[in-house]
Amino acid sequence: MRLSTGDPRLRAAAYQAAALAAVILLGWYLVSNTLANLEARRIASGFAFLGREAGFEIGETSLIAYGAADTYLRALAVGLANTFRVALIGIVAATALGALIGLARLSRNWLVAKLAAAYVEFVRNVPLLVQLFFWYAVITENLPGPREAVEPLPGVFLANRGIFFPVPAWSAVHGWMLAATALGAGAALAHARWARRRQARTGRRPPVLAGAAALLVLPPALAWLAGGAPTRFSVPALAGFNFAGGAHLSPEFAALTAGLIVYTASFIAEIVRAGVLAIDRGQFEAAYALGLRRGLAMRLVVLPQALRAIVPPVTSQYLNLIKNSSLAVAIGYPDLVSIANTTINQTGQAIEGIAIIMAVYLTISLVISALMNWYNARIALKER
Amino acid sequence: MSARPMIELRKVSKRFGDFQALKAIDLEVAPGEKIVVCGPSGSGKSTMIRIVNGLERHDSGTVVVDGIELRDDLREIEAIRAEVGMVFQSFNLFPHLTVLQNLTLAPLWVRKMPRRQAEALAMELLERVKIPEQAGKYPGQLSGGQQQRVAIARALAMRPKAMLFDEPTSALDPEMIKEVLDVMVELAREGMTMVVVTHEMGFARTVADRVVFMDQGEIVEAAPPQEFFGAPQTDRARLFLSQILGH
Ligand SMILES: Nc1ncnc2c1ncn2[C@@H]1O[C@H](COP(=O)(O)OP(=O)(O)O)[C@@H](O)[C@H]1O
Ligand SMILES: [Mg+2]
Numbered sequence: 001m002r003l004s005t006g007d008p009r010l011r012a013a014a015y016q017a018a019a020l021a022a023v024i025l026l027g028w029y030l031v032s033n034t035l036a037n038l039e040a041r042r043i044a045s046g047f048a049f050l051g052r053e054a055g056f057e058i059g060e061t062s063l064i065a066y067g068a069a070d071t072y073l074r075a076l077a078v079g080l081a082n083t084f085r086v087a088l089i090g091i092v093a094a095t096a097l098g099a100l101i102g103l104a105r106l107s108r109n110w111l112v113a114k115l116a117a118a119y120v121e122f123v124r125n126v127p128l129l130v131q132l133f134f135w136y137a138v139i140t141e142n143l144p145g146p147r148e149a150v151e152p153l154p155g156v157f158l159a160n161r162g163i164f165f166p167v168p169a170w171s172a173v174h175g176w177m178l179a180a181t182a183l184g185a186g187a188a189l190a191h192a193r194w195a196r197r198r199q200a201r202t203g204r205r206p207p208v209l210a211g212a213a214a215l216l217v218l219p220p221a222l223a224w225l226a227g228g229a230p231t232r233f234s235v236p237a238l239a240g241f242n243f244a245g246g247a248h249l250s251p252e253f254a255a256l257t258a259g260l261i262v263y264t265a266s267f268i269a270e271i272v273r274a275g276v277l278a279i280d281r282g283q284f285e286a287a288y289a290l291g292l293r294r295g296l297a298m299r300l301v302v303l304p305q306a307l308r309a310i311v312p313p314v315t316s317q318y319l320n321l322i323k324n325s326s327l328a329v330a331i332g333y334p335d336l337v338s339i340a341n342t343t344i345n346q347t348g349q350a351i352e353g354i355a356i357i358m359a360v361y362l363t364i365s366l367v368i369s370a371l372m373n374w375y376n377a378r379i380a381l382k383e384r
Numbered sequence: 385m386s387a388r389p390m391i392e393l394r395k396v397s398k399r400f401g402d403f404q405a406l407k408a409i410d411l412e413v414a415p416g417e418k419i420v421v422c423g424p425s426g427s428g429k430s431t432m433i434r435i436v437n438g439l440e441r442h443d444s445g446t447v448v449v450d451g452i453e454l455r456d457d458l459r460e461i462e463a464i465r466a467e468v469g470m471v472f473q474s475f476n477l478f479p480h481l482t483v484l485q486n487l488t489l490a491p492l493w494v495r496k497m498p499r500r501q502a503e504a505l506a507m508e509l510l511e512r513v514k515i516p517e518q519a520g521k522y523p524g525q526l527s528g529g530q531q532q533r534v535a536i537a538r539a540l541a542m543r544p545k546a547m548l549f550d551e552p553t554s555a556l557d558p559e560m561i562k563e564v565l566d567v568m569v570e571l572a573r574e575g576m577t578m579v580v581v582t583h584e585m586g587f588a589r590t591v592a593d594r595v596v597f598m599d600q601g602e603i604v605e606a607a608p609p610q611e612f613f614g615a616p617q618t619d620r621a622r623l624f625l626s627q628i629l630g631h
Contacts (some may be wrong), residue, residue, distance in 0.1 A: 199492070200499035285439055285534075286476035290490035290542060291466030293458070300489060304480050 034351060041348070050076070056342055058334045059114065060250055072133040072343050079339030079361060086335065087322045087364075090260040094321060095314070097261060098268025105273050123266035128324055131263055135255035136331045146242050155235050155246070163235035163249045173227030173237045180219035189221075194238070252333035256325065264321045271313045276308035308379055315372035319365050336360060387620045388451060390415045390577045391436055392415040392548050396445035398431055405431045407601040408445065413546070417579045420588040420609075423598035424624060429581045432598070435546045436472050436579070437461075450545055466494055469539030473551040475531045476525035483510070484519040487541045495542065502541075513567050529560030533567055546577040553584060583628055589613065597621045 038045050050073040057068050062237050063081040066074055092259035105116035123131075140160045143150065149159035155166040168174065191211045199205040224230075236246030287297035337357055344353035391413040398406040413419055421429050434440040435447060438454055438461035447454040449464045476484050479549040487506035491497040497505070513533035515526075525532055532552055539547060549568070553561045558561045565587050572578060572591045582588070588595050588609050595612040597605040599620045605612060616622045 106496060202498050280476070280478035282472060282474055283478065285472075286472065286478070288439060289437055289465055289468075289470035290538070291462055291494040293462055294489060296493055300493065301478055305478075 026329045043348045045349075045351070047352055049343075049349050049352070052347075054343070056346070058330075058339065060253060060334055067089065072347070075339050076336065076343065076356065077318055079334055079336040082120050082253075083322070083325055083328075083335040083337075086257055086260065086325045086328070086333070088138070089257055090321050090325065093257075093261045094264035094268055094317075097265035098317075099272050101265060101271030102276070105269065106276055120266045120269050123135035123262055124270070128263050129261065129327055129330060130254060132259040132331055136251060139251040139255055145239060149238075150245075155233070157236055157243060157342075159243075160251065162251045163243055163254060164243045164246050165231045166235040167247045168230070169232040169234045171227075171230050171232075173224060173230050176223045176227055177220040180223040181216065184215045184217075184219040188215040191215060198289050203379065225288055250333070252328070255331055256328050256333045256335075260321055260324060263324070264317055267317050267320075268314055270307075271310055271317070274309040275300060278309055279305050285339075304379070311372060311376050311379070315368060318372075322364055322368075323361060388412060388415075389583070390450060391579065392446075392448040393432070393436070394446045394448075396432075396435060396442045396447060398428075398435065398440065398442050405601050406435075406442070409601075409603055411596065411603065411606075413558075413577060413579060415545075415577055416575050417593050418572050418591050419580065419594050419596055420592040421581045421596045421598060422578060422583055422585075422628075423604075423623070424590070427598040428551050428601040429598055433470075433550055433579055433581060436468055437465050437550060439470075444446070458622045466490075466542055467545045469542060469544035469547040471532070471535050471539055471547065471549045471552045473555050474525070475528075475535045475555070477531055477535055477538070479523050482520055482522055483515075483526070486523065486534060487538050490538075491541050506537070506541055510534075510542075511542050513537045514563075525582075527560060528556045532556065532560075532564045536571070538565055540571075546579070547571065549578065549580040549582065551581050551583075553582065575631075585613070585629060597624065599624070 022172040036089050038173070051071055054068055054072045054075040055068050056075070058066055058075060058078050060082055061078050062085060064074065064078050066078045094262060101116045101119055104112050105120065107113045107116070143158050143160045146157070146159045146161055149157040149164075151157055188211070192208050195206045195208045195211065207285040232364040234245045234247075236243040236248070276298075278285065283301055284297055288294075292300065324333055326337040329341060332338070340353045340357050346354075389412040391411070393409050393613055396406055396409045397404070407584070409428075409432060411419075411432075421432070424427055425429040432441055435442045435454075436449060441456075442454075452460055452464055454461060454464060477483075478489070481489065484503065484506050487509060488499070488502040491502040491505065494498060494504075507516060507519065510519055513536055515530055515533055518526060518530060518534070523534065526534065536547075536552075552568070553564050556564065561584070565584060568578075568580070568587070569591055578591075580592075592609050594604055594606055595609050597612065597616075597620075604618055605621050606615065607617075612621070613625065616625055
């Protein structure tokens with residue numbers, strides 16, 4: 001084979017090799033330069049700092065016990081747990097609220113539809129950061145101090161230090177109730193499967209929701225009664241300038257979660273609405289013509305088809321929500337980014353700190369994408 | 385033959401905004417009767433048969449189907465829809481369900497039929513429309529003619545007392561029209577009450593008891609096919625016939 005410089009394939013390969021070489025050179029330059037700078041400032045590179053004592057307090061340590069004497073690694077784990085707490089609650093609530101508002105916008109009730117439209121248009125056109133400041137201000141500026149806290153329900157207090165509410169004082173009986181709930185959940189799943197088989201056999205469908213509700217509520221209730229029906233509650237009570245006892249949601253957590261839910265729900269609502277509208281009217285009409293009522297036509301015919309169009313964009317809204325939760329830093333909620341920031345400030349290990357943030361967010365994003373791709377493939381339309 | 389008509393429209397009017405789509409329509413369809421409805425595009429044919437099963441609401445007049453008057457009560461409309469089958473020009477099969485599931489959906493959820501019985505009925509109907517071998521396929525995998533036959537079977541699975549067809553063959557390639565018309569002729573032989581909007585005049589001649597000619601929201605003529613085709617009474621009908629039979 002004769003090679004000439006005029007061969008287009010050869011030229012393309014040469015360009016690609018040159019581009020690759022340029023990228024490698026640039027990367028090598030950046031790394032060696034950074035290492036040299038770090039050395040000049042006597043900052044050791046590497047992740048050894050993670051084992052050192054952090055020395056700062058964290059306002060919210062809900063899932064992982066933490067004190068200033070713990071390590072940076074533990075502090076970052078607390079931040080990650082805080083991020084997960086916001087993301088999980090945010091995703092579940094934004095999905096529910098978004099679906100509700102999306103369907104409300106399709107309602108035949110004029111007022112309901114217009115209210116939903118106004119919500120969407122207003123919320124998604126105001127920057128999220130502004131909304132977070134708004135929610136934070138609503139809580140910290142408009143609510144009174146703990147001494148004058150609003151008490152909408154007995155034992156529940158709204159104050160500029162957050163929301164305080166009673167929780168049952170922990171006892172061994174509650175452990176048994178948890179176990180009973182798990183058993184009940186298993187039984188509810190079995191019941192749903194039995195109901196489906198029974199519908200297949202006899203045509204009649206036993207009440208699945210009522211059965212599941214009973215199976216979820218009764219076993220823990222029985223365990224509670226068998227355990228002597230403990231009724232002791234830990235109730236928040238004013239102690240000095242703040243409340244003690246009960247459970248507590250900080251203003252930062254409440255503002256961040258509310259902001260993310262309200263904001264993301266407006267996008268999810270539009271996705272759900274567009275998904276339903278994209279389904280041909282003929283599908284509704286064919287379902288109605290067979291005698292299916294509106295709810296069943298929606299559930300059995302339209303939504304299963306709309307879901308295929310809804311899942312991919314909603315996935316990217318979930319990813320957005322998780323990434324947007326890093327705006328926590330602006331209102332002082334100790335999420336992963338906020339704690340990594342503090343860590344970087346104290347140790348100077350900026351590269352490692354940012355690498356940790358990037359690795360964590362990348363991992364979360366890839367896991368969610370993979371889950372949603374799997375789900376999407378499962379419901380894909382079979383044609384031709 | 386019972387005295388009570390299966391479908392009865394009296395002075396039925398319908399407007400879309402400023403446009404009067406139906407002007408005081410009167411029509412009675414006896415049990416077992418086959419009506420072919422024809423007329424120029426936009427004359428109100430679809431609107432009329434969609435009013436019969438409540439897909440459109442009429443503004444005035446009365447509609448009675450199988451003794452039930454169509455009012456605003458959704459339960460009554462649903463009761464009527466369960467008794468009246470409808471076949472659309474664009475098939476409107478459910479693309480996410482198999483052919484068999486398309487046929488069993490309404491019997492399972494509306495008639496509360498046991499699954500085994502619903503599936504046996506579905507297979508029997510697929511035999512009747514001559515595509516039992518397609519039961520496990522999805523609508524997207526079938527030809528247009530096959531899809532329309534599935535749509536007819538899907539409507540029949542509710543064991544309707546009457547069937548409405550809105551131009552069932554006009555979206556089909558010519559070579560597929562016959563397989564669908566054959567199924568409809570068969571259905572007519574079995575005594576089904578049928579209202580068929582179509583311009584297939586051969587079908588009208590073989591099957592129809594009466595041909596109803598509509599123009600500009602009115603029923604202009606209604607007569608047995610020999611009379612209608614042999615001696616149309618109005619200029620409008622003569623013009624229409626010359627246009628579709630002529631060329
Ligand atoms: N949903 C609607 N909104 C407004 N106009 C409509 C609607 N449906 C039908 N029309 C109008 O009513 C007239 C009759 O329509 P249709 O019953 O579909 O006629 P045909 O089936 O005889 O062609 C047409 O002029 C059509 O444009
Ligand atoms: Mg039409």
